[in-house]
Amino acid sequence: MTQDIPYIQKTLSGDARAYGALVDKYQSLVFVLVRGICKTTVDAQEVTQDVFLKAYEQLHTFKGTASFRTWLYRIAYNTAISHIRKTKSRGKAGDAYMQEVMHTGSPLEEERDTEREAQYEILRQLVDELPAADRMLIELYYYKEMKMDEVAYICGLTQSNAKVRIFRIRQKLQEAMTI
Amino acid sequence: MNMDTLRDFFEDKRRETEQEAVLIPPMGAQLAAMIETRQTARRKRMIYLWIAGGLAFVLAAAGAGLYFRTYVGSFFSRLGESFASLGEIFARVTENIADSLRSIGISLATTVSGARETASSGIIEKATAEVSGWPVQVWYVVFLVGGVALLLGVDRLVRHRKPA
Numbered sequence: 111m112t113q114d115i116p117y118i119q120k121t122l123s124g125d126a127r128a129y130g131a132l133v134d135k136y137q138s139l140v141f142v143l144v145r146g147i148c149k150t151t152v153d154a155q156e157v158t159q160d161v162f163l164k165a166y167e168q169l170h171t172f173k174g175t176a177s178f179r180t181w182l183y184r185i186a187y188n189t190a191i192s193h194i195r196k197t198k199s200r201g202k203a204g205d206a207y208m209q210e211v212m213h214t215g216s217p218l219e220e221e222r223d224t225e226r227e228a229q230y231e232i233l234r235q236l237v238d239e240l241p242a243a244d245r246m247l248i249e250l251y252y253y254k255e256m257k258m259d260e261v262a263y264i265c266g267l268t269q270s271n272a273k274v275r276i277f278r279i280r281q282k283l284q285e286a287m288t289i
Numbered sequence: 290m291n292m293d294t295l296r297d298f299f300e301d302k303r304r305e306t307e308q309e310a311v312l313i314p315p316m317g318a319q320l321a322a323m324i325e326t327r328q329t330a331r332r333k334r335m336i337y338l339w340i341a342g343g344l345a346f347v348l349a350a351a352g353a354g355l356y357f358r359t360y361v362g363s364f365f366s367r368l369g370e371s372f373a374s375l376g377e378i379f380a381r382v383t384e385n386i387a388d389s390l391r392s393i394g395i396s397l398a399t400t401v402s403g404a405r406e407t408a409s410s411g412i413i414e415k416a417t418a419e420v421s422g423w424p425v426q427v428w429y430v431v432f433l434v435g436g437v438a439l440l441l442g443v444d445r446l447v448r449h450r451k452p453a
Contacts, residue, residue: 126328130321137317138310145306155313162320226294233298252299283295 114178121169129169133162136182143183144190146249147242157193161186176263183264187246194242229287236286240279247272248279 114135120128141158148154165185172181237245243265250261262272 124328126321126324129324130317132317133320134315134317137313137315138307141310141313142303142306145309146302151309151313155316159316159320162316163324166320166324229294230298230301233295249299249303252296253303280295287294 161189
């Protein structure tokens with residue numbers, strides 16, 4: 111976080127290149143977050159770009175109460191949700207994503223046993239059927255090093271509300287899997 | 290399915306997405322260039338807006354000056370005349386109303402006091418002649434007492450009214 115401050119200050123004083131450095135640093139993180147609900151790589155790339163443009167426009171509002179990463183995630187969350195609402199092509203995109211993933215055939219997938227693969231397929235479908243906000247919430251919850259207060263801040267929820275919602279989503283997924 | 294499966298699923302999904310993210314070329318330089326272009330365009334737009342605004346202001350000020358100089362002087366003199374004639378009309382109307390009210394008052398007074406107009410004298414003379422007689426004075430007292438009683442009644446009602 112402290113490493114980002116000089117870049118933020120330089121950006122605020124009009125240095126766009128300093129912002130470029132911040133973009134390079136956080137691009138992957140934002141992409142991974144956004145990709146969870148955007149489904150196609152191209153869409154996710156566009157949204158990632160939008161996120162950074164919005165973040166640039168709003169950088170003067172960054173107070174430093176949360177880390178720059180969390181602040182950026184919050185913008186990413188809102189941008190991705192509004193993108194999903196605008197496009198309303200989740201179903202088709204979801205299918206495209208699934209096919210894409212299946213055809214990509216990463217080494218990790220090859221190692222999986224068939225039972226687990228079947229479970230993953232069902233889970234993928236279930237997660238795709240979740241509302242965009244819930245999908246984002248659960249993805250954030252399972253994100254590495256993401257604390258509950260950060261998840262709540264990003265989604266604009268109270269910590270207890272976020273906990274309850276995550277619990278319900280997990281329960282829903284678990285119930286759907288056992289049927 | 291247990292919670293570990295769910296966790297594994299999301300972790301695997303994240304790993305897959307991270308692999309995808311690695312393949313995406315860095316967009317920092319591209320975005321920086323885009324931002325610079327936008328900033329330049331915005332600055333240009335602002336400059337054009339300021340110039341256009343300034344020109345519009347100068348033109349409006351010049352037009353207003355010309356207009357006032359040409360038309361407003363004569364307009365004010367015409368406006369003054371109009372007000373003067375309006376005043377005259379108003380004075381005439383109020384004078385007529387005052388006359389009418391005066392004659393109604395006198396008619397009422399003469400009717401109440403029993404005075405009658407004769408062919409030889411006007412109604413005003415007759416009324417003023419009858420005012421000095423006792424019936425009018427009695428009526429004055431009656432009206433005065435009635436008025437005071439009404440005022441006292443209203444005062445009592447106002448003081449003793451119940452709050453809403």
